[in-house]
Amino acid sequence: MPPDCEHKTTQMIARRDGIDYVECLDCREIFEAEDLEPVTVEDED
Numbered sequence: 001m002p003p004d005c006e007h008k009t010t011q012m013i014a015r016r017d018g019i020d021y022v023e024c025l026d027c028r029e030i031f032e033a034e035d036l037e038p039v040t041v042e043d044e045d
């Protein structure tokens, strides 16, 4: 598995409970699509 894969080439493979699952066509890793987004969301009222 490429250690520096940036997962730029992905395809959606499934959706479950409102979560999109994508597969990286480069390293074949499967993960949640949300994991690709920068984690900057904070819940603040």
Ligand SMILES: [Zn+2]
Binding pocket: 005, 006, 007, 008, 024, 025, 026, 027, 028, 029
């Ligand atoms: Zn990848």
